[in-house]
Amino acid sequence: MTTAAFHPSDEVDFLVIGAGASGGVMAKELATAGFRVVVLEQGPYLHESDYSHDELKYTILPGLTNDPKVQPITYRKSEREPAKLNKAIEYGRQVGGGSVHFTANYWCFHKSDFQERSLFGDVAGASLADWPIRYQDLEPFYTKAEYDLGISGLSGANPFEAPRSKPYPLPPMPVKSSGVLFESATRRMGLHPFPAPLAVLSQPYKGRAACVHCGFCESFGCEMQAKSSTLVSVIPDAEATGRCEIRPNSYVRKIEVNAHGKVTGALYFDQNRKEVFQRTKVVVLCANGVESAKLLLLSKSNQFPNGLANSSGMVGTHLMWDLGLLAEGLFEHQANEYKSVQVTRLIHDYYESDPHRGFYGGGGIDARFDFYPAGFALAGLPPDAPKWGLEFKKTFGHYFTRTISLLSHTSSLPMESNTVTLDPTVKDSWGLPAVRITYAQHPDDAATMKWILQRQHEILATMGATKIWGDPVDAFYTSRHLMGTCRMGTNPARSVVNSFGRAHDVPNLFIVDGSNFVTSARQQPTATIQALAYRAADNMSRMAKAGEL
Amino acid sequence: MPLTRREWILGSLGVAAMQQVLHAQQHAGHAAKADADGHPLAFEYLDVGAAGILAAFASEIIPSDDGPGATEAGAVYFIDRTLATFDSEKREQYKAGLLQTEALRAKLFPNSPNVEGLSREQRQAVIRGLESSEFFEVLRTHVVLGFLANPEYGGNRQKVGWKYIEFDDQMAFDPPFGYYDAHQSKEAK
Numbered sequence: 001m002t003t004a005a006f007h008p009s010d011e012v013d014f015l016v017i018g019a020g021a022s023g024g025v026m027a028k029e030l031a032t033a034g035f036r037v038v039v040l041e042q043g044p045y046l047h048e049s050d051y052s053h054d055e056l057k058y059t060i061l062p063g064l065t066n067d068p069k070v071q072p073i074t075y076r077k078s079e080r081e082p083a084k085l086n087k088a089i090e091y092g093r094q095v096g097g098g099s100v101h102f103t104a105n106y107w108c109f110h111k112s113d114f115q116e117r118s119l120f121g122d123v124a125g126a127s128l129a130d131w132p133i134r135y136q137d138l139e140p141f142y143t144k145a146e147y148d149l150g151i152s153g154l155s156g157a158n159p160f161e162a163p164r165s166k167p168y169p170l171p172p173m174p175v176k177s178s179g180v181l182f183e184s185a186t187r188r189m190g191l192h193p194f195p196a197p198l199a200v201l202s203q204p205y206k207g208r209a210a211c212v213h214c215g216f217c218e219s220f221g222c223e224m225q226a227k228s229s230t231l232v233s234v235i236p237d238a239e240a241t242g243r244c245e246i247r248p249n250s251y252v253r254k255i256e257v258n259a260h261g262k263v264t265g266a267l268y269f270d271q272n273r274k275e276v277f278q279r280t281k282v283v284v285l286c287a288n289g290v291e292s293a294k295l296l297l298l299s300k301s302n303q304f305p306n307g308l309a310n311s312s313g314m315v316g317t318h319l320m321w322d323l324g325l326l327a328e329g330l331f332e333h334q335a336n337e338y339k340s341v342q343v344t345r346l347i348h349d350y351y352e353s354d355p356h357r358g359f360y361g362g363g364g365i366d367a368r369f370d371f372y373p374a375g376f377a378l379a380g381l382p383p384d385a386p387k388w389g390l391e392f393k394k395t396f397g398h399y400f401t402r403t404i405s406l407l408s409h410t411s412s413l414p415m416e417s418n419t420v421t422l423d424p425t426v427k428d429s430w431g432l433p434a435v436r437i438t439y440a441q442h443p444d445d446a447a448t449m450k451w452i453l454q455r456q457h458e459i460l461a462t463m464g465a466t467k468i469w470g471d472p473v474d475a476f477y478t479s480r481h482l483m484g485t486c487r488m489g490t491n492p493a494r495s496v497v498n499s500f501g502r503a504h505d506v507p508n509l510f511i512v513d514g515s516n517f518v519t520s521a522r523q524q525p526t527a528t529i530q531a532l533a534y535r536a537a538d539n540m541s542r543m544a545k546a547g548e549l
Numbered sequence: 550m551p552l553t554r555r556e557w558i559l560g561s562l563g564v565a566a567m568q569q570v571l572h573a574q575q576h577a578g579h580a581a582k583a584d585a586d587g588h589p590l591a592f593e594y595l596d597v598g599a600a601g602i603l604a605a606f607a608s609e610i611i612p613s614d615d616g617p618g619a620t621e622a623g624a625v626y627f628i629d630r631t632l633a634t635f636d637s638e639k640r641e642q643y644k645a646g647l648l649q650t651e652a653l654r655a656k657l658f659p660n661s662p663n664v665e666g667l668s669r670e671q672r673q674a675v676i677r678g679l680e681s682s683e684f685f686e687v688l689r690t691h692v693v694l695g696f697l698a699n700p701e702y703g704g705n706r707q708k709v710g711w712k713y714i715e716f717d718d719q720m721a722f723d724p725p726f727g728y729y730d731a732h733q734s735k736e737a738k
Contacts, residue, residue: 052699053718054699054701055697055698055699056694056698056699056702060694174724174730175730175733176724176726176727176730177726177727177728177729177730178729179730180729181729212720212721212722213721213723213726214721214722215722223720331729333727333729334715334727334728335728335729336717336728337726339717339722339726339727340722340724340726373710373711373714373716374693374694374696374697376714377693377697378690378693387680387689388609388610388611389609389610389612389673390615392610393611393615393618393713397713397715400715400716401714401715401716401727
């Protein structure tokens with residue numbers, strides 16, 4: 001296989017910035033359509049032989065994610081307080097992006113997710129809005145993603161799912177002890193458990209072998225290509241065309257525009273921190289829900305004094321958060337949940353907003369175990385467990401194989417005051433302004449998490465847990481689902497891109513990633529990020545062929 | 550923002566650059582003096598006195614009463630390597646913590662020569678006096694990692710920590726994985 005290599009002075013057809021969940025799809029779709037594509041990726045190009053089961057490296061230190069030592073992040077709750085150093089957000093920083101180290105949950109949106117404003121009405125203090133597309137616009141692209149990447153699941157098993165045109169390409173993964181107990185308990189409670197849709201191969205698929213259940217999915221790169229990251233699925237297809245060059249260790253600092261307000265290319269630091277300018281006809285920004293907004297804000301020019309594609313002032317606003325709480329239970333027998341994929345069963349019974357609850361929001365609940373040995377002993381035990389000594393040792397020794405947890409995945413309301421901006425003083429190690437996150441939770445989001453946590457405790461009790469503990473209701477974690485900040489919409493005064501990711505202000509600039517989300521649905525954004533990427537690529541390809549770009 | 554779950558661990562550890570982590574792993578193969586299993590015989594950063602106190606505390610945090618504990622896992626060697634490499638910014642905290650320890654020992658047990666010379670009950674009394682300090686939280690985190698992190702960082706020797714919690718370090722498993730999926734009824738399937 002000869003992979004393409006372009007000179008920076010070559011004007012390529014498409015320059016994709018970010019090789020993650022979206023950028024990988026974009027690379028394949030555009031290159032297979034016949035276009036010449038360069039993909040710039042901040043992080044390195046790693047492969048399964050580079051990965052290992054090293055808990056310290058990948059779950060505690062930033063093995064595959066942004067490293068705050070070189071790219072600091074500051075955080076504050078509101079504009080009124082000073083921002084302090086805090087790794088408030090985390091993203092996959094390598095070829096394949098977050099699709100390499102994610103847990104691999106692969107949920108499609110429900111029909112309602114695209115029109116919650118119409119269905120629920122206004123929520124005070126938030127900017128709840130309908131999407132400019134409906135489920136049926138995206139369904140063909142969800143299906144395309146599932147078949148291209150390799151998704152396991154059981155269609156029809158979730159009575160709340162939107163209609164599908166095809167079943168999942170692969171059957172669900174084998175059920176674990178957590179799934180058996182969860183399924184039985186939730187059925188007895190009148191709920192509707194179903195097998196988790198996962199980006200993990202339950203059977204061999206497209207030359208990749210089936211998962212062998214090693215258990216190291218969340219936070220880890222798969223050592224055998226069974227996790228359906230873009231790194232092992234679509235990116236090799238893109239390179240095989242001979243028209244796509246993946247350029248790792250390439251950190252973009254500015255997208256340049258000409259006097260006509262069209263983008264001409266991107267200026268980036270190469271692996272030797274030398275500045276390089278890559279020319280292109282079209283830029284497709286797929287850097288994620290935080291980094292895309294950052295790069296637009298960095299790309300100020302005479303035509304765009306507030307940042308590229310930001311005449312509305314909306315770039316960076318409406319950042320939504322990765323919300324959900326963990327409840328844990330101790331069981332009599334050894335469940336050995338550290339083996340195999342983290343999740344095998346879940347429910348969507350509490351997914352929809354219900355005005356009778358008195359607040360907006362909803363969520364899914366999955367049965368899982370996402371601790372590894374040291375992390376469990378340090379952060380997985382009940383709050384009343386001893387912290388040292390023989391009883392501490394006995395507790396983590398007994399609990400490790402007998403603990404099952406339930407995690408909620410809940411709505412995060414879009415609020416204009418929750419933002420990504422450039423920190424005025426803190427710089428990264430390249431001298432660029434650090435990302436500054438301003439985020440405070442909407443009261444309805446807190447109410448939703450609290451209400452669902454009560455349901456989690458009820459389910460654990462029904463499952464037969466002999467002891468139940470978990471997150472306090474005000475727990476607040478680093479966000480790994482980066483959504484909002486370049487909203488899609490039809491009104492250029494209130495949104496950044498149209499439904500195909502095309503910037504309202506710049507005809508040859510597309511922004512396609514989690515930043516486009518109008519609402520958060522119930523977390524698990526990867527399937528929708530990728531469906532949006534397939535849909536946008538399809539449109540871009542047709543426009544380019546018609547000479548409209 | 551409460552530091553909980555993973556963030557809580559991150560808060561207790563210095564946030565290292567990946568280059569330093571790679572350096573720490575390479576040290577395993579480059580130790581100047583090593584025994585037949587490749588374990589270092591000498592410390593890279595700690596002096597013998599500090600190592601003795603830390604080893605004594607580690608043996609109380611994860612004791613060996615019911616099987617191998619922090620002592621057999623070589624947790625103090627893990628601590629040494631972290632301070633020599635990716636957690637070097639915690640050195641000052643350790644220095645201050647050891648001074649605080651020494652002062653507390655001298656106050657509680659004025660006739661004792663050093664921490665290593667204390668009985669187990671006396672060591673536990675010193676720990677109870679320290680357990681709410683930031684230093685103790687860092688030490689506890691490092692000792693747990695020295696018992697349960699990958700052996701390549703110098704601790705968890707012969708995988709004693711993993712064996713104790715019954716974590717089976719295999720690359721592949723076949724279902725059933727646990728008791729409940731092995732014993733599920735036909736209806737549950």
